[in-house]
Amino acid sequence: MPIKLKGEVNPDLNNERKKCSFNVEEMARWYHGGEKKLAEKRQRETLFLDDPDLQDDIPTSYMSHKEIYEYGVGKACKIFTKIRALQEEGKGGVDNFMAILGGMLGSGVLKEGNPMAVHFVMFLPTILGQGTTEQQVEWLGRAWSMNILGTYAQTELGHGTFIRGLETTATYDPKTEEFILNSPTITSYKWWPGGLGHTSNYAIVVAQLYTKGQCHGIHPFIVQLRDEETWAPIKGKSVEIGEIGPKLGMKGVNNGFLGFDNVRIPRKNMLMKNAKVLEDGTYIKAPSSVLTYGTMMFVRVVIIRDMANYLSKAVTIATRYSAVRRQSPIDPAKPEVQVIDHVTQQYKVFPNIAKVIIFQLTADYIWNLYNQVTSELDKGQLERLPELHAISCCLKAVITQDASNGVEQLRMACGGHGYMEASNLPNTYGMVTAACTYEGENTILLLQTARYLMKSWSQALVGDALVPTVEYLRDAIKKRSNKWDPSITGIIKALQLVAANKIRLAYEHVENRKKLGYSHEDATNLSSIELAQSADAHCRAFLVQSAYEMTRDLESTVSTSLATVLRQFIELYAVETCMKYIGDLFRFSGLTEDGVQELQQRLEDLLTKIRPNAVGFVDGFDIPDKILSSALGAYDGNVYERLFLEAKKSPLNQDPIPKAFELHMKPFMRSNL
Ligand SMILES: CCCCCCCC/C=C\C/C=C/C(=O)SCCNC(=O)CCNC(=O)[C@H](O)C(C)(C)COP(=O)(O)OP(=O)(O)OC[C@H]1O[C@@H](n2cnc3c(N)ncnc32)[C@H](O)[C@@H]1OP(=O)(O)O
Ligand SMILES: Cc1cc2nc3c(=O)[nH]c(=O)nc-3n(C[C@H](O)[C@H](O)[C@H](O)COP(=O)(O)OP(=O)(O)OC[C@H]3O[C@@H](n4cnc5c(N)ncnc54)[C@H](O)[C@@H]3O)c2cc1C
Numbered sequence: 001m002p003i004k005l006k007g008e009v010n011p012d013l014n015n016e017r018k019k020c021s022f023n024v025e026e027m028a029r030w031y032h033g034g035e036k037k038l039a040e041k042r043q044r045e046t047l048f049l050d051d052p053d054l055q056d057d058i059p060t061s062y063m064s065h066k067e068i069y070e071y072g073v074g075k076a077c078k079i080f081t082k083i084r085a086l087q088e089e090g091k092g093g094v095d096n097f098m099a100i101l102g103g104m105l106g107s108g109v110l111k112e113g114n115p116m117a118v119h120f121v122m123f124l125p126t127i128l129g130q131g132t133t134e135q136q137v138e139w140l141g142r143a144w145s146m147n148i149l150g151t152y153a154q155t156e157l158g159h160g161t162f163i164r165g166l167e168t169t170a171t172y173d174p175k176t177e178e179f180i181l182n183s184p185t186i187t188s189y190k191w192w193p194g195g196l197g198h199t200s201n202y203a204i205v206v207a208q209l210y211t212k213g214q215c216h217g218i219h220p221f222i223v224q225l226r227d228e229e230t231w232a233p234i235k236g237k238s239v240e241i242g243e244i245g246p247k248l249g250m251k252g253v254n255n256g257f258l259g260f261d262n263v264r265i266p267r268k269n270m271l272m273k274n275a276k277v278l279e280d281g282t283y284i285k286a287p288s289s290v291l292t293y294g295t296m297m298f299v300r301v302v303i304i305r306d307m308a309n310y311l312s313k314a315v316t317i318a319t320r321y322s323a324v325r326r327q328s329p330i331d332p333a334k335p336e337v338q339v340i341d342h343v344t345q346q347y348k349v350f351p352n353i354a355k356v357i358i359f360q361l362t363a364d365y366i367w368n369l370y371n372q373v374t375s376e377l378d379k380g381q382l383e384r385l386p387e388l389h390a391i392s393c394c395l396k397a398v399i400t401q402d403a404s405n406g407v408e409q410l411r412m413a414c415g416g417h418g419y420m421e422a423s424n425l426p427n428t429y430g431m432v433t434a435a436c437t438y439e440g441e442n443t444i445l446l447l448q449t450a451r452y453l454m455k456s457w458s459q460a461l462v463g464d465a466l467v468p469t470v471e472y473l474r475d476a477i478k479k480r481s482n483k484w485d486p487s488i489t490g491i492i493k494a495l496q497l498v499a500a501n502k503i504r505l506a507y508e509h510v511e512n513r514k515k516l517g518y519s520h521e522d523a524t525n526l527s528s529i530e531l532a533q534s535a536d537a538h539c540r541a542f543l544v545q546s547a548y549e550m551t552r553d554l555e556s557t558v559s560t561s562l563a564t565v566l567r568q569f570i571e572l573y574a575v576e577t578c579m580k581y582i583g584d585l586f587r588f589s590g591l592t593e594d595g596v597q598e599l600q601q602r603l604e605d606l607l608t609k610i611r612p613n614a615v616g617f618v619d620g621f622d623i624p625d626k627i628l629s630s631a632l633g634a635y636d637g638n639v640y641e642r643l644f645l646e647a648k649k650s651p652l653n654q655d656p657i658p659k660a661f662e663l664h665m666k667p668f669m670r671s672n673l
Helices: 011-019 024-031 035-049 065-088 094-101 105-109 117-130 133-144 289-324 343-378 385-413 425-434 442-461 472-478 488-515 520-526 528-550 560-580 582-588 593-619 639-648 659-670
Strands: 150-153 169-173 178-182 202-211 214-224 239-243 256-260 263-266
Touching (some): 011 289, 024 560, 035 105, 094 117, 117 214, 178 202, 178 214, 289 425, 289 593, 343 528, 385 425, 385 528, 488 520, 488 582
Parallel strands (some): 169 202
16 A cells, blocks of 8 residues: 555544644744744744755665765755855844754754854854954954854863863963964863864864963863865864764764864964963963853853753654554543543653743743843953852753653653654754753753852851842741642742752751861762752752743733643643652651642642643644654654655665575575575
8 A cells, every 4th residue: 555644634633633722823922932033933944944955855864974974064054055145134143043053943954963053052152252352353254154164172082071170281382472282192182072073174172271381271262173275184283183973862963073283373362351361471360260161151051942942842742642642442441542641641741841831931031141140241240150150050950851851751652653763752862862961961060059059058057148049048047847838839938948958968968077077079079969969959949930930920921721721831840840859848848648649639630631732732832844853743643654654765665675685694594404
């Protein structure tokens, strides 16, 4: 039987859409930040997704490593040519870049990742954030128009986390007014930067600065890697450069390695907005050494929305599939049900829908805070930098981890078909799990937040003023236990009490160990499980609180029918968080067994209430099929036809008898006759 797509929508999905109690278009408007933004998003998607030059003829799954790279670079060039043309028509703007680089439109047009992403996400922002005005004038124009392509080369084979331990050196030579770059050991080779392999001809290189025989710590330098005309690595063997080989995911990103052998760059190539080296080699310190870390903070902030985007794709696929897939009757006398009717399936899928909403709201919050704090930094005000660092670190850690767990859970929620590349869930997982490691490995980031929380706790103990994100510690000092209150505000207070007590215990355990004679650093390491967990608890309380506060006036901005469903998801998120941290709530919040049973009931009630709206809700994320790229998640729900059509594309299916039969199987099978 020839397999064709039916031109109609799967009847189960049709029924789901009829059941929806709110207006899906209104939801899409709310989710995407209003009518204008939604219209712009759709226009942009049409422009890129319908462009005949940007269609995927062969799935990348059947390409070789080299082909994936070449295909990806070709496509990236087409994409940016289009963006350039839009800019020339005055239709530029940051939104186009954010969309084309991120996990929504970006992942729809370049599934395996964009080898030029780090140019925009890190190379350019570092010049902007850390270059002087003259350096910006010199570099930004050519970089914006992509006449040069850059990457961010910080991590080395031996060090990614502990960046003070980086080994690449930049030694100032006052005679020639140059820095000499060297990679003195194998572990000092740069390793990982996106696009470094073969796609960049410049890099921001983070190296230990030496001048007048003294080391001044790590600083950023702009270094040319390849000839602009021939693309050959510069000056023969003095730059050794290549790509690091196949990875779990992000297969098209061309992550590379790089070593230097006495490579000279002019003095003006050290980014000198903060620290400076004068002609004679005199070093002038930055107002704060952590300003060098600014680009990492920027990326940690933008990752939050990226995770919301990837998770929204995965959950759209799993929700639609769960409505189409029928398996096992509940009542043996009745037909098999849609798997979405099994309550355990709802429990796998709906909390992940809730997370998309929470992460999206958090992305707005943290982006606004980032912009406020960076505009203060430009005026020389550094006071709020530690708070932004602390909250962005734990949010990046918790949200990438939850998104990664969520995508994996949703893959499993799609049974065997979720394991197929055609579901697009394996590839999505590869993209998302990478974010748990890049831009600061998650445990490290939790420990950074914990470091801040320890200071905040000691300030709270002596009654000092606290910044908004940790203000709750003051109340917790006065009141160590609570009466369980199941309202959302009660849940927020309970989660804050959990966080505060975990912070208190971690603090006390560090202090106790110090009293036993351990150094501060050893005491901190010995207490680091509790420290990381305290940062996690702080972040969870923050997520529920900020989502609640950001939707306080929901009823005045959207219809009652939409507000009702959004509130159900926010409540589901709060209740599910409680269920996950039940032991901690028992320990610290006055939660009783009755309270737990009530929470369980409430969780189940919420799943039941959400059930008829689930498909409509994910439709409201407004993700085109070409971005979902999934046989299981397409709008029409023609799952089986699409799976078959994808399987037919396998090169093995182009010939009924495989070459391997004559070559191996036949001789083998007959060899013992
Ligand atoms: C549309 C967009 C889509 C986005 C998609 C992105 C796609 C791109 C894909 C991948 C790109 C990936 C890129 C990379 O991975 S680049 C490399 C990233 N590397 C890291 O993140 C390294 C992690 N390590 C660190 O950040 C640091 O070394 C450290 C924080 C772990 C420790 O640093 P150290 O110098 O040892 O500091 P201390 O612990 O001693 O702390 C000193 C002091 O400074 C504070 N601090 C640290 N970092 C910052 C910061 N960024 N901003 C502000 N303040 C910071 C720290 O808290 C201490 O403060 P103190 O307690 O008051 O002393
Ligand atoms: C897909 C991808 C893209 C990347 N892109 C770039 C890029 O463009 N540019 C760039 O410069 N880098 C890039 N990186 C590198 C990335 O930033 C680092 O891999 C990351 O910061 C983690 O560092 P690491 O690999 O040294 O891990 P390690 O620090 O070696 O981590 C190994 C283990 O040790 C633990 N550990 C280490 N130190 C401590 C500590 N102090 N306390 C407790 N536990 C500790 C960690 O928690 C982890 O469990 C990329 C990485 C990936 C995976």
